Amino acid sequence: MASQDLTLTPVGIWGGYPAAGGATSSFLLEQAGFRCLIDCGSGVLSSVQKHLGLSELDAVVISHYHADHIADIGPLQFARMIDKQLGGNDRLLPVYGHTEDPEQFEKLSYKEVTKGYEIKEDQAVRIGPWEVTFCKTAHPVYCLAMRFSDGEKSVVFTADTGWRKELAEFAADADLLVAESNLFEEHVGRVEGHMSGRQAGELAAKASAKTLLLTHLPQYGELERIRTDAEKAFDGPVELAEAGKAYKL
Numbered sequence: 001m002a003s004q005d006l007t008l009t010p011v012g013i014w015g016g017y018p019a020a021g022g023a024t025s026s027f028l029l030e031q032a033g034f035r036c037l038i039d040c041g042s043g044v045l046s047s048v049q050k051h052l053g054l055s056e057l058d059a060v061v062i063s064h065y066h067a068d069h070i071a072d073i074g075p076l077q078f079a080r081m082i083d084k085q086l087g088g089n090d091r092l093l094p095v096y097g098h099t100e101d102p103e104q105f106e107k108l109s110y111k112e113v114t115k116g117y118e119i120k121e122d123q124a125v126r127i128g129p130w131e132v133t134f135c136k137t138a139h140p141v142y143c144l145a146m147r148f149s150d151g152e153k154s155v156v157f158t159a160d161t162g163w164r165k166e167l168a169e170f171a172a173d174a175d176l177l178v179a180e181s182n183l184f185e186e187h188v189g190r191v192e193g194h195m196s197g198r199q200a201g202e203l204a205a206k207a208s209a210k211t212l213l214l215t216h217l218p219q220y221g222e223l224e225r226i227r228t229d230a231e232k233a234f235d236g237p238v239e240l241a242e243a244g245k246a247y248k249l
């Protein structure tokens with residue numbers, strides 16, 4: 001099962017809205033020919049096409065229903081519909097999301113083009129080559145962190161969250177921890193539901209993660225400061241996510 005590389009490519013790196021020409025925080029996860037998109041916010045549909053055709057996506061997983069994580073779901077559904085009408089790909093695209101907001105969950109299904117599948121905390125789901133598990137995060141709306149494992153290697157996405165100790169256990173020994181770090185340190189305590197670089201570093205340290213990748217970044221200030229704050233708290237390698245740069249595990 002784990003014979004092939006697991007490849008992670010950041011599609012977008014921004015929190016809240018995309019900087020010019022970019023996309024909000026989103027990732028393409030690929031292994032054994034299976035291609036999964038993690039979150040689908042503003043700018044993602046445009047950016048992901050630098051890496052693959054939209055008909056080649058095999059699954060989408062949505063962490064929560066804030067606009068910067070779902071804004072491009074509608075256009076993705078249109079794209080798949082148009083392709084189908086033209087006689088192209090007619091595979092139903094599974095879109096995984098929680099059902100705590102039933103109205104939003106319902107929107108994941110569209111005609112015979114996409115279909116919503118429920119994900120839950122403490123319930124593993126098989127998605128392509130991975131077993132995927134979920135953990136509730138600390139965010140103003142219900143949001144799930146995700147752990148993808150091929151039986152050997154694992155990637156954990158915190159999705160949007162403030163500091164929550166349960167996430168350290170959830171992310172234990174991850175080969176790659178993709179952590180949000182939307183805040184500069186001086187904003188901790190003033191903005192709910194997000195972490196600073198230091199907190200992301202502390203999470204990686206507590207989880208004994210191997211590598212830390214920072215995402216959901218602010219469009220202002222000196223981002224390098226977020227990275228160095230994380231580095232002070234975590235001994236392993238720390239990088240700011242870079243759109244289009246592939247990470248192989």
Ligand SMILES: [Zn+2]
Binds near residue numbers: 064066
């Ligand atoms: Zn959010």
